[in-house]
Amino acid sequence: MNPSSSGWIAKFLKDIDLDPTIANASLDNLYPQLKKTGFIYGNSIDALLIPNTKLSYSQEEKTKINLLIALRAAYLDAIENATNEDFIEALLEFYKYLDSKKSYFSFLSLPTNSYDKLEKAIHARIQTNESIFKKNFSHLLTNALLFIDVLAFEYYLVYDNNPFQYASLFEESITNTVFLALNSKQEKNEYDQLLVKLFASSVRYTKVSSEGEASFDHLELQKFKDPLEKQYILDLTSMAVWNDERLDQGEIDFVQALGAELQMQKEAVTTSINEVHDFIDTYKDEITFFKYSNPAQHFYNQTSRTVRLLILRNRKRLIREITESKDLMILLGQSTVRELSAEEKQRVKNQLLDICKSIPSLAIFILPGGGILLPLLIKFIPQLLPSAFNENK
Template sequence: MNPSAADWIKKFLNRFEKQSLVLRFNSEDDFYAHLKSSGFIYGVSIAALPEEPVSHLKLSKEEFTKINLFHGLLFTYLNNFPDGSFDEAIDSIVLFYKALGKGKTGFLQKLVKTNAKDNQLEHILSARLQETNTVLKKNSTSLITFALLYMDILSFKVFLSTPKKLTHYTIELESTIINCCFLALRSKERKNKYDKQLVALFESSSSYLNEINHGDDILWAESATYLTLKDGLEKKYLLDLCTLAVNDDHVLDASEFQFLQQLTVFLDFSEEDLKQSIKDLSDFSEAHSAKIQLFEYSNPVHQFYKQSSETVKKLILRNKVRLTKELEESGELMVLLGQSAVRDLTSEEKTKVKDQLLDICKTIPSLTIFLLPGGTVLLPLLVKFIPKILPSSFQDNRIDTKKRS
């Protein structure tokens, strides 16, 4: 089986029966533990879950990630509908991604002209992984985006029970996870220059996501009312990601451990749950000799920021005509973007900018990357560069604060 070639899903399902893919796992928690052991939760898949080899080929981390994402979605469906078939699961997963990508034409344009649902899903999953890699360039920060792919599985679970809640859920879940990882990173006592660059980017991003109470890092979570604390998978995932975020040097200092303890209490977990999360990460890292930081230092963060900036600039230039037209029609957004270049916007204004910019991104295919999990962290770069790259569009709308004072 070659996950990079057509018909791999059909071959995968022909090779493994439901017993191997679903029934051998005792529960959702058991399946999650196996996903974590494979590295999928950490964004570095080094194996697939079936006990037998899935391929005679030497597969890449991205190919293992694709297989594990599909397996996770498949398990979620059949765990919810034990009498369901593989074909029914595939149909449902395709519907889920179409619902998740509603209006995101750039994502859905890649969904091929074929009636075979398994082939459609193959293209969806390839596009899903490619879109996340495109945002942050290959091998630069695929770790952070791939670590966020488990959100697809959590969101699919919600889609199966209450489809109408999907959009709101995915937005809130992404914001919560990104903010939480940022707070975990900020808790580090010894920050190198790369830590500081990432903190600066996340602080900028967080103002366009959810406001953070800087007096008490853990208070932000109390406003995440969607997080019912009844879903153990959400809570485990959140704790594992935060453990990953602070443990890049394999040593937890006092402030890092204190943050994780606060989060553990908030999530209604025990001290043993926290110890297990730390142990799982340590065991995986030692077993596979992999640098699996959530924020990848083998390719320094300044390179991440630089490449991300270049990507955003290129997207703006390639869509200059369309962007200019959309901005001119938006009115208020044009004014606010112009003002953002000379003063700090209020929280209310930032919310307006975020909402209106994302609406524009929905209409421009190549900008739909900002709508995918992990993409909104780059939204401040879009706000920063639009007035600089499209200056003529803002000449009549720029506010001269000096003259007003």
Template sequence: MNPSATGWIDKFGSEVKDHLEYYPDFRSLYGDLKKIGFVYGINIRIPRFIRTEHTLSEDEKAKINLLTALYFTHRLERKEQNFKAFLEEIFQFYQSLKINQISFLSSLFVGKKTSSQLEKLIDSRVYLEDNVISKTFNSTITNSLLFIDVLLFKKYLDQPHADSYAYAQLLEYIAINITYHALNSKEKNRSDEKLAQLFAASLTFIDSNSEHFDGSYREKLLENHSVWENSYFLDVACLTVWEDHSLEYKESEFIFGIGKDLGFDHVEITRALDEIAYFFEKNGETIPFLKDQNLALQFYESMSKVVNKLILRNSKRLQKELSESRELVALISKSAVKDLSPEERKKMQNQLIDIFKSIPSLAIFILPGGAVLLPIFIKLIPKLLPSAFDDNRVKK
């Protein structure tokens, strides 16, 4: 599966059908999403049942984790195994949040297929910026409040006629206030500022201006009775105070005060702190917003990652295509002396078609500006490239 190429949601649907009972309840889903970092907004890895051929970037992990969370939330709430039914309902959900608009130009490349449109929507939810230049210069481009989408979808499935947009504003308001007041409960450092900027940049439904930062959020916490929303708010608070690997008395007082307002006892709050401490101990060196780099170094590192990813992935694909071509030569040689079996004839036919497909793609690539034109042609004609280049091809 390749979340940066078209067809990855259909590929996900073909793989998840063999793992429908992977998460027996929402508690197990939430626990695993926290271990892999999705709840914290820091995507370290993806669920173990999902197979990928390449090393994934953080935004690609975020895409897979978001889709996994949304799918299994739907599966647990609806007891539904039909992946197409999930796609239709998640599309309606994003429509209720007023973030399902796809431009006319985008629709030319995406088409009318629900899964293709959902790929575009998930892209818009995962990336903080829609500007290639800003993506290149920023080491962190992934939305850190994506788990709010999951909480909103769970609420939507329970109460489809409720005002989803107003509820989204409420959850974001509480989350950003918890972050703001948690940071004010400690002595700030540079990492704190980066974390605050990251959360502020991730807001979708409210503006990150000062008028939202007041004490009334504590009243709204007392009114909230959803255990999983409260668990998320507690984890956000723990993330905010623990990123510097210490917990001072004042911070502890704030955390245990928030935890009490959310309805948790001392043991549950301590467990949440222990889990975030373990997460940072295990993954601290790979968390992007903790890296203190100047602009030039960020640019170099971002470009290096892109180039390395392209070289690594395409070298594997070329190697695969060439190995298939060697097999084709063997089959042609064999056909000169004896008849091939139906399976061998079918294999030879498919490999010949693959080679013929590679000719127009190579011709486009060597044209002036071909490196820019080729991705556009691939969007318009997804099967232009050989099968070795299509990570999301679903075997019939």
């Protein structure tokens, strides 16, 4: 079974059925194991099940395996006496809901078999690993958000509702929580401040619009009542605040306050912090991001170079698309002399994402976590436009 070749899902589901410890495990029971593999933290160092030990699987292939196992566990938790075929069809319908504008998973409507469609869908969820994003923080963040798929799938099955709004709210809440966590550091150096600024610029389009007003009150964490939802938010935040092999008192106070806000026991908060520390301490030599003494600097420099390269490669088409959007041009021009309102910022974001969807090379901006890169896109846009556009600056 090779997760990079066609037909792997059908073969792997048979392997799962032969292993009762995986086949019959609930999602709650699998979650601690998913943390140990690194899947929850965005780096699958291992997989929950590797049927052929003679093969050497890449991190991307292990991520595919862990994602499929977690999705299957969520399905069996919600649906009794279901078959693998039922699971495949339900998962395809779920991904169609997430792709509300029929662009990211457009292949789902093509006349081919269900297993092939699902393989392409799962591949699309982690395709950033094959690009210049490989082994940097954006890759870590994007794959750390993959568990949202699992929780949204469970929500879809239990409540029989369109999961798009749930997934969007969850991603927004986690992104904003990470921003607050990064901002909680007592002493910020130059690159800590750059990273906080980048997150702040990204989340301004949502409910946390500035550092001054950012607080737990804007996160609406009370909407997440399931223990697994709470644990995931806590674990991802504990991972996010790690950047120098230690937590200062401000970061510790923040994580503890987050645990209290989520109505979790203090022991659970301590355990979450310790598990992140143990994972990083064990595998930091295998994860490029954690090798850097200042990952914030690495993240900012790497993503800036990446976005700039993508913009330059698509310069002509990007200029044409932007200039044809009169509303966007007006708002971008006004943003150089005044602060845009929350509604105007949302319009800028939506129109930029629509443009990115029309240019395949810019598809990274519509992936999970891609919203964090939008401020960098906006930063480089003025360099593309006529000089008259910059007169206000």
